[in-house]
Amino acid sequence: MADGLLIIGSSQAGVSLATSLRALGYDDPITLLGDENHRPYQRPALSKEWLQGEITNESLMFRTQEYWDEHRIDVVKNERIIRIDKNDDGSGVAHSMSGADFPFDRLALAVGARARRLLLDGVDLPGVLYLRNADDALELKARIPDVRDVVVIGGGFIGIEAAASLTRMGRSVTLLEAAPRLVPRAVGEETSAYLLDHHRATGMDIVLGASVRRIVPRGDRVGGVELADGRTVPADLVLVGVGVIPHTELAESIGLVCDNGVRVDESALASDGVTVAVGDCANLPNPVPGAPAGDRVRFESVNNAVEQAKVAAYAITGRREEYAGIPWFWSNQGDIKLQIAGLSTGYDRTLVRADPERGKHSVLYYRGDRILAADCVNHPLDFMAVRGALAKGLSIPHDAAADPSVQLKSVTVDPAALVAAD
C-alpha cells in the first residue's frame, strides 16, 4: 500500500493509534497530521502541573523526534484538513487549508473536540480565555503575573483544576457554576459536596446556581462578570470552561453518521465500515460490562483515547477485539487527587468511605448489589481496588465495604460465589 494510513489529529488519540499500530507490527506508512504548531503533546497537565510551573514544556511531549523517525511515523504539524474526497473502499485524499494534499488508503479521525464558546456580551474582550490546547495554555500562563482577580466560569473538571491551580498561585479566584453543585455531569452529590467544602477551605470563592448575564469591560479589557442578581464580580482575567463540542464536521462531510460525536462500533469503525474514529470525537457503545443494551457514550478522557486507539489498531490490522476496558479518569485539583473508576450512571445507592483525618474520601456507587463505580479523593487504595474488581467482573459487597478501615481489596468477591452461598 503506497499511501497507508492518514490520522487526522495528532493528540492523545492519534498518537496512541499510531504507536499501538507500530507495536502490533503494522507496516504501512502512517501520517500523523495535526493543525497545531507544536510537536504532539499531552493536555492534562495544562490546567495543573504545567500551569503551576511544576513541569517543563518538554515533559508534555509524547515522544522524541527519534521515536517518530525510527518508527516511520510522519508527523505533520500546522496543517488543517478542510475537505476530504473519500472513495467507497475507504481510500481518498485529504486537502488542507494551506493547499497541500494528503492521499490515504485508510483514514482515522482523531480530531477531538473544541471548547464550547459562551454566547454573551463581552466574551470577545481581551482577557477572556478558554483552555483546550497549548496555545490557550501559553496565553493563560503569560497573563498570570499581571493578574490578581480571576473569575472561572464553569465548575467542571477543567474549570476547577485551573481555579485550584490559580488559587495555589496566590490569585483571588471566584468560580461560577450554573448548576446547584460542582461537576454535576460526572460525579454524584457526595463528591460534589466534598469538593465544594475542600475548595472553599482553600480560599476559593464558589458561587453555585450562578447565572452569568454578561462580561463587563474595564477600559478596553475585561473588568468583571455580571450575574443575573445584579452583582458584578471583579476580574482581571476570565477563564471559561463550559464543556466541549466534538469535531464532527469532516466526518459529516464524508457522509459518516454523527450524533454527539462520530458514531462508531465496538471496534471504533464508523458507519462506512472502514474509517476509524477515536478519542473525544467518537461516540461509542457503552463499554462497561452490564451496561444497558444500545447505550452510547462519548468520553473525554485519556484512558478512553488510549483504549479506543488500541481496539482501532486491532481493527485496522484485521484483529477485531472488543473494547471492554473499565473507563477511569483522574483530576488533580490543588492538593487533592480525584480518581474515578467505572461509570456511575444508573446507580440507586451510594456508600461513603471517609477518613477525614487523612483527607481520604471515597464514594462507591451501586445498582442493587452490583458495584458500578467509585469516586475516590486521595484514596488510591480504594480506587485501585474498585478498578481492579470491575475489570475482573468481581463484586465488592456493600455491607463489607461499609467499614472504612476495611481494605476493599480484601473483601472483593466473585458474584457467582455470593449467589451460591445464599
Add this chain to the structure above:
Amino acid sequence: MPQVTYTDHTGASRTVAANVGDSVMETAVRNGVPGIVAECGGSLSCATCHVYVDQDALDSLPPMEEMEDEMLWGAAEDRQDNSRLSCQLKVTDGCDLHVTTPTTQV
C-alpha cells in the same frame, strides 16, 4: 550522560541515555521502550509505569510517598519489595539505573 537500562519480562534489555531531571518513566516512553504504559503521563494516577528496581540501587532512591505506596498495591502485576512507579524516579547526575518491567501494566 546518565542512563537507564530497561529489561523486559523476557530478559531483553535496552539502555537509553537519559536527561537529568526526567523521570525513568518519561525516558522510557519518549524513546518508545515497551513495557511502560504511563497512561496518566506521570501524574501518579494510573500505576501503569510499574517497574522492579535492581536491589543494589534501591537504597539510593528517594523513599516513596504514601500515594505511590498505595497505588502500587493495585498495580496489574503484584508488587515486590523492589517495586516502584517509574514516574516518581528522577534521573540524577551520574545515574546508571537498571529496572525490569512487569509482564503486563494493565
